[in-house]
Amino acid sequence: MKAIVVRPPQEGVEVRDVNLEEPNNGKILIRTKLSGMCGTDRGIVSGKLTFSRPPDGYDYLVLGHETLGEVVEGNEHFKPKDLVVPVVRRGCGTCLNCKMGRQDFCETGNFTEIGIRGAHGTMREEFLEDPRYLVRIPSVLRDVGVLLEPLSNVVKALNEMEAVQRRTWWSCDDSTYSCRTAVVLGSGPIGLLFSMALRNLGFEVIVANKRPPSPVEMEVVNGINASFVNTSEHKELKPDLLVDTSGHPSAFIPILPKVKKNGAVILFGTTGQENYGLTAEDVTTLVENNIIIFGSVNASKLDFEMGANLLVTLLGKYGELVNKLITKRVGVEEAPEVLRRKVPGEIKTVIEWK
Template identity: 35%
Template structure:
């Protein structure tokens, strides 16, 4: 049996991440064999590494992590949908048979028995190889060879922005102004996609005004706010009526800051999930009055279905054409598998670290 190396954890055990050796997966009937080119590291991975979330596949002790993956098909599927050499991004969630899942909307899974590759009950992609059914592979054009591991986070953002558009469709004037909280990969992708939609965008992060994050934000014509010590409500007031607020920090309490920042008819979308319990004192009366008097809305968004991956692909290609190099510059570090710990560590100006087997 051939072997491969991967990064795995014992779920629930902080600091248990190791480079481990596994059998190289053999494609089942109809599956493609994919060679991993690069796997991104994100906040969910760090939560898994801290032992806060993650479950191993049934019967296994360890979980191979990684769910933001760019790969290349080596052995195509039986139907020839993905000939060898095709670049692919795998989707993450696997349906459980509930009505939403059956309708292709596993991102809205009703039974909650889904698995997620690299997160929950199924091995991920921070490995040398994986196999997958074509049902869960998204073919990518060669233009995305350098930044294709951003398709998954972009799909999460595309889902969130689609939710915002639908929630906001009841408001009879177009959205023109957005605030993005967080300049990590999710916040930056939201910034780029909103800018491409023509909105005025203000993006706030703790990084300095001369940081890479600031330059990437400004490359798209958005305004960067170096937010250390700057209250969100001040930024919101200076910006003017906010039609869209994207909460992409996952910092405790920022969900409330996002709610408070929404303007008249505004929609805040929450993408970030704080890890540990975080009690906050909130003026319930003031926040409620604000949402009610502004006819404002808040929507939580998680995961992405195929339609969102398709939207992400369209969006990323448009962004790449419009602001050449901006996606590649988001990849702030490329590490071999054996140096996965450096990839995970990151710094204040890390946007996206990727592991390349």
């Protein structure tokens, strides 16, 4: 079958025929419908994500971890034509978090991730999946279910935010976060999904980038009643919650001392590749203001399940705006080019498998 193949840590990507002789062992056979492309995929293709590796016994890796698939051969729980999304990370089998299905908090680091490290991904015509790692989603998500994987990471981070903020009275007198302001740094797919999810929790949302918004970004930001700030022109941001999706310390460190008392900071972006310091005065401010800063990566199966519910809600509330996050659909033959170079004005480009 056709697959999109990489050879980490070497750079490069190609479409080729692969013959993966995988044992069935009660797995579900799934036909891939849509594959999302993200910064992680491009990091692997460019050879910059050095932790990427093929599965044991292979000299190549099938790329792909953002997936919407359709069941071909199921079992008592998964029927043919059911829409499914696989979770990405597979546990180490030894640490307590992995044994409890929370491999997103693996303590050994000996996990695998489909399409990223040590396990083949889903950028191929079909794949076999252990039902333990599969989430069934409603048919209303047929066009946008491919956004569930990135959204699951957002859901995990916001679940953590709610958990850590129980340290104080932080929700508002209508039980939502309507008296709180969130600043989201970055207006890529993750930044916009965070913005939608935060609006849904009641936050006032300011999306910030160091450049003006693209027309689609502006339409989405306006459509969810958020606002856009160009940080190269405007610096006075005073959030209760700061979410960095940029990975650039120079973007979020100057805002840290301005986060309001008892506020929280979520670090989500990676690989900004720069050094940028924090002063002792800033540290004093963070201490005096009870600011909590945490990093968040990956998601559990429960976060995927909650993400599917959220995606249905967002589709109900914002309709076409959710569809607009998918700015381009390409065929498999065009995918290597898009994986090498971002499409201008792109939020999310997906591959349509025929």
